[in-house]
Amino acid sequence: MGGTSRLVRAVSAVVLAAALGALAACGSSGSGSQGSGTGTVKMVLWPGPEGDAMAKVVSAYNAGQGKTDKIHIDMTLLSRSDTFSKEATLMATKSSEFDVYFTASYLVAQHAPYLQPLQGLDASRYFPSAVQSLQVEGKQYALPLDISNNFLYYRTDLINKLRTDPTWQASYARISQQLVGQSLTPKDPADWTWNDFIATAAFFTKKENPQSPTTYGTALQAKNLLFNTMIWDDVLWSFGGGWLDSSGKPALDSTAAHQAMQVYNTIYTKALTSPDSSQAEFPETQAAMTSGNAAMAIQWSAGYADLNNPTKSPTTAGKVGVAPVPGDKHQTHVHALAVAINNYGKNRSAAQKWISYLETPQAMTLYAKSGGIPAQPGVLSSLTSVNPVYTFIARDLSADGFSEPALPKTYDIYSALAQDLSGAWVGQQSIDAALKKADSDLGTLAAQKSGNK
Template identity: 30%
Template sequence: MGMIRKSAFAVMGAALTLALAGAAQAQTTLNALFQAQAGYSESDVRAMTDAYLKMHPDVQIKLEFVPYESLHDKITLAAGSGQGYDVVLFDVIWPAEFAENKILLDVTDRIDAKERDAVETGAWTSTQYKGRDFGMPWSADSKYLFYNKDMLAKAGITELPKSWDDVMKDAAIIKQKGIAEYPIVWSWSQNEAAICDYALLMQAFGGKWTDDAGKPAFQTGGGLEALKFMQKSVKDGLTNPNSTQYLEEDVRGVFSSGKAAFALNWSYMYDLAQNSTKDSQITGKVGVMAPPGVPGISTIATVNGAQGLGIPANTKNADAAWSYIQYLTSPEVETKYSGSSPPIWKTYFKDAIAKNPPNVDLIKAQDASFNALFNRPSVPDYQQFSARLQQALQQALLGQATPEDALKSAAADLSSK
């Protein structure tokens, strides 16, 4: 009897030892979804993640990168399947939809007051809906006006443009002198990229998305003037006509090859165009500024291109996911990779400008823009809203409809839904 009892205890002890060993070796696996272009590069995210994993050997992270155009559907389809991601990158235009459909967890209570106060105020709009937080802001960006210093010098242009009218006048001089056939390049493909450029110009011309009753208002006032401006720049031969097919990476390619004097793009283009001999033929010749406004209406023009990192509602690893998000969005990590995307932290800009680094012009442009970020409409059916407006912009830019008719038709369709 004693031998049997001892043997039983020995077996139980061995089993317990194995179980404890297994528990010690068990890892939490996080599936994380990011975009493959703009903002932090894939190599940036992989380097950040490797650093995090060294501090958390009990965690494994599987990274997936997709084009921006696929990001929204990847997130929503995974939510519908009941399985998928633990961390997702999401755009500033999606919190309303994701909150209403319970796709992302409400993380308001995970953010303390000190942390909230330390982040740029405008950045929070990228992750909030109805006063609640559905992620942590990351990559609080806007678009900036990049210019080729050599081209402006060859044209005899010594002052930077103070308005969009000045930009057009400078572009006309550059074209007339044969320095660039099409001095300006934009991302005006029938895509969200075009909405971003349109939003920036809409702010410049004093437009608004909706009226006080929530009905479309972009078809009048500044919204209409912005599209007229866009269409005229194409008709006048100042805008590269291929802009109607371009996304941001296409814009970077044209500008970095020295074929455009002006380009509108996100922060990420600066380092690649100015410093990378692999990616650019105009290194050392790149200037950047906050986009100008329209006299009597605005001084600068912006578009809120911030993104957020959120936790899908169906995750089983919310705490581990939040730990990873907190690391990625920390001041130390974001400052280290500030060449790719601007940090969300207030102290960064003050400290960075004081140090006067080589990219100080970009930092100043970012600091100025973040005080006046212009949002795209926060509506639960944003995807449908944007798609219909993209179509209207494309029709006007291709000369298939007047700006008035294109926007009026889009407004009527959206009002009926």
């Protein structure tokens, strides 16, 4: 059944791409005219919380400032799973159908040949990592919207007892000696190294500690999925590693990369996480926490609201602590969803005015109140009552955030690394072999260029 469904999707994608290509070819106008600066601006976004939040901003603009600007925003929500592939078809044919494209940090370098650099963005309003993640060769190609990063979420009731109960502390010292070779004392999760994380995961795993109130200590996102590569990159960067060295050469066959791989491999092979973690991503991690099956997890910032919701998560609501990702050097992957101007759009002058409006705290405040997570720390800090996780995002991202290199094939690199490394994460392949393959694939993809204007 899976093979048949994939074939159907593949055939459908080809048919759709052909149809879009024919449509785009008819509408392509090149990059000559900027348009009148007024009229309709056609924008692509995807459905979900971002599309819902943007709909409120579009409605407010069309009813207010848009009338003054003599601009009307027409937003189209494409399929959440196919938005970027549809845009790729439109871009390849230099379509003028849309004036504003939806993009992201992990795609902006691939999209850049088809985008117009932005004018006058006030970088001081944003997290530096969000702005930098949307730059290609020193030019700003997109305006940050939602910011995504990772936190350590943990059960405060369990960690607080561990830090105050002498019996639990004695067991913790014994278990940590067995698992990491050190007799550790429980400490504040904000100060954890990876040894602290592994030891705590072992303590809250029934196999290691029959008195544990949870079956497993943590939930590991180890599925072969590009977004799981982003989480593993937190570990890599925390050990001082990265994709490339200072000279721009691949650096995945490094001491830091081996250390990062060993963290995942230890957690999985020592059964400190469910065996199903080999197929886990965001939803499964949420479920492990809300069910009380796991005591802690590295998870996306978007997960906090539901974990702390009494209706959706009665077991964890009011008991979720938020700490930086562990490590000697706390680091969190940051990427931004974003909007950018189509270099072949019919009304680019008006699109620039709309983008400039989206940059304002007024627009981003409404966006945040409507469910978005804007990349402006000032806006987040003023709206912590709307979503308490804003407090932690504003606290941590400026100091701990990083973005992977914006390369023409960044999206493909994430996917290749997930393919190459996920087997070794769960002990099905040697770490050495996995990293050598990943290093080779990274080198090949990093050298590739995208299309030209």
